[in-house]
Amino acid sequence: MDRLVIDGWGKYIGTDHEQIVVKERKEGTNTVTHRCIPQDLRQVIISGKGSISTDAIELLAEHGVDVVLIDWRGQVTAYISPPQMRTVNTRREQYRAFDAHAGAVLAKEFINAKLHNMSATLGTLAKSRKDTFPESAETLKNARDAVNVWIEKLDGLVIKGKTCNDVRETIMGFEGNASASYWQSLLGIIPAEFGFKDRSGRYATDPVNAMLNYGYGVLEGECWRAVHYSGLDPYGGFLHVDRPGKASMVFDLMEEFRQQVVDKSVIKIFSLGQVKPGDFTIENGVCKMADGARKLLLNELLNKLEDNIRYEDRNIKWTDLILNQARDVAQFLRGESKTYKGFWLRW
Secondary structure (H helix, E strand, O other), X not given: OEEEEEEEEEEEEEEOOOOEEEEEXXXXXXXXEEEEOHHHEEEEEXXXXXXXXXXXXXXXXXXXXXXXXXXXXXXXXXXXXXXXOOOXXXXXXXXXXXXXXXXXXXXXXXXXXXXXXXXXXXXXXXXXXXXOOHHHHHHHHHXXXXXXXXXXHHHOOOOOOOOHHHHHHHHHHHHHHHHHHHHHHHHHHOOHHHOOOOOOOXXXXXXXXXXXXXXXXXXXXXXXXXXXXXXXXXXXXXXXXXXXXXXXXXXXXXXXXXXXXXXXXXXXXXXXXXXXXXXXXXXXXXXXXXXXXXXXXXXXXXXXXXXXXXXXXXXXXXXXXXXXXXXXXXXXXXXXXXXXOOOOOOO
16 A cells, blocks of 8 residues: 655645545646545655645545644644544553553563664664774764663663553653763764754754654654554553643654664665755754755655565564554553563664
Protein backbone atom coordinates (compact mmCIF):
# COMPACT_ATOMS: atom_id res chain seq x y z
CA MET A 1 0.00 0.00 0.00
CA ASP A 2 1.09 3.59 -0.70
CA ARG A 3 1.01 6.88 1.11
CA LEU A 4 -0.47 9.90 -0.59
CA VAL A 5 1.57 12.98 0.28
CA ILE A 6 0.08 16.41 -0.41
CA ASP A 7 2.91 18.89 -0.05
CA GLY A 8 2.82 22.56 -0.97
CA TRP A 9 0.10 25.18 -1.46
CA GLY A 10 -3.38 25.25 -2.95
CA LYS A 11 -3.91 21.54 -3.49
CA TYR A 12 -7.29 19.91 -2.94
CA ILE A 13 -8.23 16.30 -2.18
CA GLY A 14 -11.68 15.22 -3.29
CA THR A 15 -13.52 12.27 -4.79
CA ASP A 16 -14.71 11.18 -8.20
CA HIS A 17 -16.67 7.93 -8.64
CA GLU A 18 -15.20 6.17 -5.58
CA GLN A 19 -11.73 7.43 -6.41
CA ILE A 20 -9.51 9.86 -4.55
CA VAL A 21 -8.43 12.77 -6.73
CA VAL A 22 -5.93 15.53 -6.12
CA LYS A 23 -6.54 18.85 -7.84
CA GLU A 24 -4.24 21.82 -8.22
CA ARG A 25 -5.08 25.24 -9.57
CA LYS A 26 -3.01 25.94 -12.66
CA GLU A 27 -3.51 28.93 -14.94
CA GLY A 28 -6.91 29.63 -13.42
CA THR A 29 -8.17 26.06 -13.83
CA ASN A 30 -8.47 23.25 -11.30
CA THR A 31 -6.51 20.39 -12.84
CA VAL A 32 -6.47 16.79 -11.61
CA THR A 33 -2.83 15.90 -10.89
CA HIS A 34 -3.33 12.52 -9.24
CA ARG A 35 -6.00 9.85 -9.09
CA CYS A 36 -6.11 6.59 -7.09
CA ILE A 37 -8.47 4.17 -5.39
CA PRO A 38 -8.56 4.24 -1.56
CA GLN A 39 -7.88 0.49 -1.41
CA ASP A 40 -4.34 1.25 -2.56
CA LEU A 41 -3.67 3.70 0.28
CA ARG A 42 -2.61 3.25 3.89
CA GLN A 43 -2.24 6.92 4.85
CA VAL A 44 -2.64 10.46 3.54
CA ILE A 45 -0.15 13.10 4.71
CA ILE A 46 -1.02 16.74 4.18
CA SER A 47 1.94 19.06 4.61
CA GLY A 48 1.29 22.64 3.60
CA LYS A 49 -1.81 24.66 2.84
CA GLY A 50 -4.01 22.06 1.18
CA SER A 51 -7.63 21.10 1.74
CA ILE A 52 -9.70 17.93 1.81
CA SER A 53 -13.43 17.40 1.33
CA THR A 54 -15.69 15.57 3.77
CA ASP A 55 -16.51 13.12 0.98
CA ALA A 56 -12.82 12.26 0.70
CA ILE A 57 -12.48 11.85 4.48
CA GLU A 58 -15.48 9.50 4.57
CA LEU A 59 -14.25 7.44 1.62
CA LEU A 60 -10.79 7.12 3.14
CA ALA A 61 -12.20 6.17 6.56
CA GLU A 62 -14.40 3.53 4.95
CA HIS A 63 -11.25 1.85 3.67
CA GLY A 64 -9.20 2.24 6.85
CA VAL A 65 -7.02 5.10 5.62
CA ASP A 66 -5.95 7.73 8.16
CA VAL A 67 -5.16 11.38 7.42
CA VAL A 68 -2.25 13.20 9.09
CA LEU A 69 -1.76 16.97 8.97
CA ILE A 70 1.79 18.19 9.61
CA ASP A 71 2.80 21.85 9.72
CA TRP A 72 6.13 23.29 8.52
CA ARG A 73 7.68 22.87 11.97
CA GLY A 74 7.01 19.14 11.94
CA GLN A 75 4.15 19.24 14.43
CA VAL A 76 1.20 16.93 13.88
CA THR A 77 -1.68 19.41 14.02
CA ALA A 78 -4.46 16.90 13.35
CA TYR A 79 -4.97 13.19 12.99
CA ILE A 80 -8.15 11.86 11.38
CA SER A 81 -8.62 8.13 11.85
CA PRO A 82 -11.26 5.55 10.91
CA PRO A 83 -13.57 4.39 13.71
CA GLN A 84 -11.98 2.31 16.46
CA MET A 85 -12.08 -1.34 15.48
CA ARG A 86 -10.92 -2.97 18.72
CA THR A 87 -12.79 -3.77 21.91
CA VAL A 88 -12.60 -1.53 24.95
CA ASN A 89 -10.80 -4.22 26.97
CA THR A 90 -7.37 -3.11 25.78
CA ARG A 91 -7.94 0.43 27.00
CA ARG A 92 -9.31 -0.72 30.33
CA GLU A 93 -6.16 -2.74 30.92
CA GLN A 94 -4.04 0.18 29.71
CA TYR A 95 -5.54 2.47 32.36
CA ARG A 96 -5.13 -0.15 35.09
CA ALA A 97 -1.47 -0.66 34.18
CA PHE A 98 -0.62 2.95 34.94
CA ASP A 99 -0.88 2.24 38.67
CA ALA A 100 0.55 -1.28 38.42
CA HIS A 101 3.89 -2.98 37.79
CA ALA A 102 3.11 -3.40 34.08
CA GLY A 103 3.35 0.36 33.57
CA ALA A 104 6.86 0.43 35.03
CA VAL A 105 7.89 -2.47 32.78
CA LEU A 106 6.80 -0.56 29.69
CA ALA A 107 8.38 2.74 30.75
CA LYS A 108 11.71 1.01 31.36
CA GLU A 109 11.61 -0.98 28.13
CA PHE A 110 10.79 2.01 25.92
CA ILE A 111 13.95 3.78 27.12
CA ASN A 112 16.00 0.58 27.13
CA ALA A 113 15.22 0.23 23.41
CA LYS A 114 15.99 3.90 22.76
CA LEU A 115 19.38 3.74 24.46
CA HIS A 116 20.32 0.56 22.60
CA ASN A 117 19.40 2.26 19.32
CA MET A 118 21.50 5.27 20.27
CA SER A 119 24.44 2.97 20.90
CA ALA A 120 23.87 1.08 17.65
CA THR A 121 23.60 4.29 15.62
CA LEU A 122 26.83 5.67 17.07
CA GLY A 123 28.56 2.34 16.43
CA THR A 124 27.43 2.28 12.81
CA LEU A 125 28.53 5.88 12.23
CA ALA A 126 31.92 5.21 13.84
CA LYS A 127 32.50 2.12 11.72
CA SER A 128 31.72 3.95 8.49
CA ARG A 129 34.22 6.71 9.39
CA LYS A 130 37.01 4.54 10.77
CA ASP A 131 39.29 4.88 7.72
CA THR A 132 38.26 8.26 6.32
CA PHE A 133 37.72 10.28 9.53
CA PRO A 134 39.50 8.41 12.37
CA GLU A 135 39.23 11.26 14.90
CA SER A 136 35.49 11.56 14.36
CA ALA A 137 35.16 7.78 14.58
CA GLU A 138 36.94 7.77 17.92
CA THR A 139 34.62 10.48 19.27
CA LEU A 140 31.59 8.47 18.18
CA LYS A 141 32.95 5.29 19.80
CA ASN A 142 33.58 7.15 23.06
CA ALA A 143 30.00 8.45 22.99
CA ARG A 144 28.74 4.92 22.35
CA ASP A 145 30.67 3.73 25.39
CA ALA A 146 29.13 6.54 27.46
CA VAL A 147 25.63 5.54 26.32
CA ASN A 148 26.40 1.91 27.21
CA VAL A 149 27.13 2.98 30.79
CA TRP A 150 23.58 4.29 31.10
CA ILE A 151 22.23 1.12 29.51
CA GLU A 152 23.92 -0.85 32.28
CA LYS A 153 22.52 1.48 34.93
CA LEU A 154 19.04 1.12 33.49
CA ASP A 155 19.41 -2.65 33.33
CA GLY A 156 20.23 -2.65 37.04
CA LEU A 157 17.21 -0.54 37.99
CA VAL A 158 14.88 -2.63 40.15
CA ILE A 159 11.24 -2.00 39.28
CA LYS A 160 9.56 -4.93 41.00
CA GLY A 161 6.48 -3.76 42.86
CA LYS A 162 6.78 -0.23 41.44
CA THR A 163 4.64 1.83 39.08
CA CYS A 164 5.69 4.02 36.17
CA ASN A 165 5.30 7.08 38.39
CA ASP A 166 7.78 5.58 40.86
CA VAL A 167 10.53 5.07 38.28
CA ARG A 168 9.86 7.68 35.58
CA GLU A 169 12.15 10.38 36.97
CA THR A 170 15.07 7.99 37.34
CA ILE A 171 14.56 6.48 33.89
CA MET A 172 14.34 9.89 32.23
CA GLY A 173 17.47 10.96 34.08
CA PHE A 174 19.37 8.06 32.54
CA GLU A 175 17.94 8.94 29.13
CA GLY A 176 18.93 12.59 29.52
CA ASN A 177 22.55 11.75 30.32
CA ALA A 178 22.80 9.29 27.43
CA SER A 179 21.23 11.80 25.03
CA ALA A 180 23.75 14.48 26.02
CA SER A 181 26.63 12.22 24.96
CA TYR A 182 24.79 11.13 21.82
CA TRP A 183 24.01 14.59 20.46
CA GLN A 184 27.37 16.06 21.45
CA SER A 185 29.21 13.40 19.45
CA LEU A 186 27.22 14.24 16.31
CA LEU A 187 28.67 17.76 16.17
CA GLY A 188 31.75 16.43 14.46
CA ILE A 189 29.90 14.86 11.53
CA ILE A 190 27.55 17.74 10.67
CA PRO A 191 29.19 20.47 8.53
CA ALA A 192 29.87 23.54 10.66
CA GLU A 193 28.08 25.93 8.28
CA PHE A 194 24.73 24.55 9.44
CA GLY A 195 25.29 25.86 12.96
CA PHE A 196 24.26 22.69 14.78
CA LYS A 197 25.23 22.94 18.46
CA ASP A 198 22.77 20.71 20.30
CA ARG A 199 19.28 19.29 20.18
CA SER A 200 17.05 22.37 20.49
CA GLY A 201 13.70 20.61 20.78
CA ARG A 202 10.33 21.82 19.59
CA TYR A 203 11.40 25.15 18.09
CA ALA A 204 14.31 24.47 15.77
CA THR A 205 17.12 27.02 15.85
CA ASP A 206 19.19 25.47 13.03
CA PRO A 207 18.70 23.34 9.89
CA VAL A 208 19.55 20.03 11.57
CA ASN A 209 16.95 20.52 14.28
CA ALA A 210 14.43 21.70 11.68
CA MET A 211 14.84 18.43 9.79
CA LEU A 212 14.81 16.35 12.96
CA ASN A 213 11.57 17.97 14.13
CA TYR A 214 9.89 17.45 10.78
CA GLY A 215 11.10 13.87 10.63
CA TYR A 216 9.76 13.18 14.10
CA GLY A 217 6.43 14.58 12.95
CA VAL A 218 6.28 12.04 10.13
CA LEU A 219 7.23 9.28 12.58
CA GLU A 220 4.56 10.52 15.00
CA GLY A 221 1.91 10.09 12.30
CA GLU A 222 3.04 6.51 11.72
CA CYS A 223 2.99 5.75 15.46
CA TRP A 224 -0.49 7.31 15.77
CA ARG A 225 -1.68 4.82 13.18
CA ALA A 226 -0.05 1.89 14.98
CA VAL A 227 -1.47 2.88 18.37
CA HIS A 228 -4.95 3.37 16.91
CA TYR A 229 -5.05 0.04 15.10
CA SER A 230 -3.79 -1.74 18.22
CA GLY A 231 -6.75 -0.50 20.25
CA LEU A 232 -4.63 1.60 22.59
CA ASP A 233 -5.52 5.04 23.92
CA PRO A 234 -3.03 7.44 22.29
CA TYR A 235 -3.19 9.71 25.34
CA GLY A 236 -2.58 7.03 27.98
CA GLY A 237 1.21 6.73 28.11
CA PHE A 238 3.56 5.39 30.76
CA LEU A 239 6.84 7.15 30.11
CA HIS A 240 5.68 10.63 29.07
CA VAL A 241 3.66 12.56 31.62
CA ASP A 242 -0.03 13.21 31.11
CA ARG A 243 -0.93 16.63 29.76
CA PRO A 244 -4.11 17.81 28.03
CA GLY A 245 -3.81 17.13 24.33
CA LYS A 246 -0.49 15.27 24.63
CA ALA A 247 -0.49 11.88 22.90
CA SER A 248 1.74 10.27 25.52
CA MET A 249 1.30 6.67 24.31
CA VAL A 250 2.26 7.74 20.78
CA PHE A 251 5.39 9.46 22.10
CA ASP A 252 6.23 6.40 24.20
CA LEU A 253 6.20 4.17 21.11
CA MET A 254 8.17 6.73 19.09
CA GLU A 255 11.14 6.42 21.45
CA GLU A 256 12.00 3.04 19.94
CA PHE A 257 12.28 4.38 16.39
CA ARG A 258 13.71 7.91 16.54
CA GLN A 259 17.34 6.97 15.91
CA GLN A 260 16.93 4.20 13.36
CA VAL A 261 14.23 5.89 11.26
CA VAL A 262 14.69 9.65 11.60
CA ASP A 263 18.17 10.42 12.96
CA LYS A 264 19.95 8.20 10.44
CA SER A 265 17.96 9.70 7.57
CA VAL A 266 18.75 13.29 8.62
CA ILE A 267 22.43 12.55 9.23
CA LYS A 268 22.65 10.94 5.79
CA ILE A 269 21.22 14.03 4.10
CA PHE A 270 23.75 16.37 5.73
CA SER A 271 26.70 14.00 5.41
CA LEU A 272 26.14 13.57 1.67
CA GLY A 273 25.76 17.31 1.12
CA GLN A 274 22.23 16.98 -0.23
CA VAL A 275 21.19 20.31 1.32
CA LYS A 276 22.88 23.71 1.65
CA PRO A 277 22.50 26.51 4.22
CA GLY A 278 20.55 28.45 1.59
CA ASP A 279 17.81 25.80 1.77
CA PHE A 280 16.82 27.16 5.20
CA THR A 281 15.63 30.48 6.58
CA ILE A 282 15.11 31.84 10.09
CA GLU A 283 11.66 33.30 10.80
CA ASN A 284 11.00 34.77 14.25
CA GLY A 285 13.91 32.79 15.63
CA VAL A 286 12.71 29.46 14.22
CA CYS A 287 14.47 27.68 11.36
CA LYS A 288 12.29 26.83 8.37
CA MET A 289 13.05 24.45 5.50
CA ALA A 290 12.58 25.46 1.87
CA ASP A 291 10.18 23.34 -0.16
CA GLY A 292 12.99 21.41 -1.83
CA ALA A 293 14.63 20.43 1.48
CA ARG A 294 11.30 19.39 2.97
CA LYS A 295 10.42 17.26 -0.06
CA LEU A 296 13.86 15.65 0.02
CA LEU A 297 13.40 14.68 3.66
CA LEU A 298 9.86 13.45 3.11
CA ASN A 299 10.99 11.26 0.24
CA GLU A 300 13.85 9.83 2.29
CA LEU A 301 11.64 9.03 5.28
CA LEU A 302 8.68 7.60 3.39
CA ASN A 303 10.93 5.39 1.29
CA LYS A 304 12.63 4.15 4.44
CA LEU A 305 9.33 3.35 6.15
CA GLU A 306 8.50 1.08 3.23
CA ASP A 307 11.94 -0.57 3.23
CA ASN A 308 12.49 -4.03 4.68
CA ILE A 309 14.87 -4.66 7.56
CA ARG A 310 16.15 -7.90 9.03
CA TYR A 311 14.79 -8.28 12.55
CA GLU A 312 14.49 -11.43 14.64
CA ASP A 313 15.38 -13.69 11.68
CA ARG A 314 12.80 -12.26 9.30
CA ASN A 315 12.41 -9.47 6.80
CA ILE A 316 9.80 -6.90 7.72
CA LYS A 317 8.83 -3.39 6.61
CA TRP A 318 9.45 -0.57 9.07
CA THR A 319 5.76 0.33 8.93
CA ASP A 320 4.76 -3.21 9.86
CA LEU A 321 7.38 -3.37 12.58
CA ILE A 322 6.01 -0.21 14.23
CA LEU A 323 2.50 -1.68 14.09
CA ASN A 324 3.73 -4.99 15.53
CA GLN A 325 5.38 -3.22 18.46
CA ALA A 326 2.14 -1.42 19.29
CA ARG A 327 0.26 -4.72 19.10
CA ASP A 328 2.84 -6.30 21.42
CA VAL A 329 2.20 -3.51 23.94
CA ALA A 330 -1.53 -4.23 23.74
CA GLN A 331 -1.02 -7.98 24.14
CA PHE A 332 1.19 -7.42 27.18
CA LEU A 333 -1.39 -5.14 28.78
CA ARG A 334 -4.15 -7.68 28.19
CA GLY A 335 -2.03 -10.38 29.82
CA GLU A 336 -1.61 -12.38 26.61
CA SER A 337 2.18 -12.20 26.93
CA LYS A 338 4.27 -12.21 30.09
CA THR A 339 6.57 -9.37 29.13
CA TYR A 340 7.22 -6.71 26.51
CA LYS A 341 10.42 -6.44 24.46
CA GLY A 342 11.23 -3.07 22.91
CA PHE A 343 12.67 -2.82 19.41
CA TRP A 344 16.36 -2.21 18.93
CA LEU A 345 19.00 -3.21 16.42
CA ARG A 346 22.56 -4.31 16.96
CA TRP A 347 25.12 -2.29 15.04
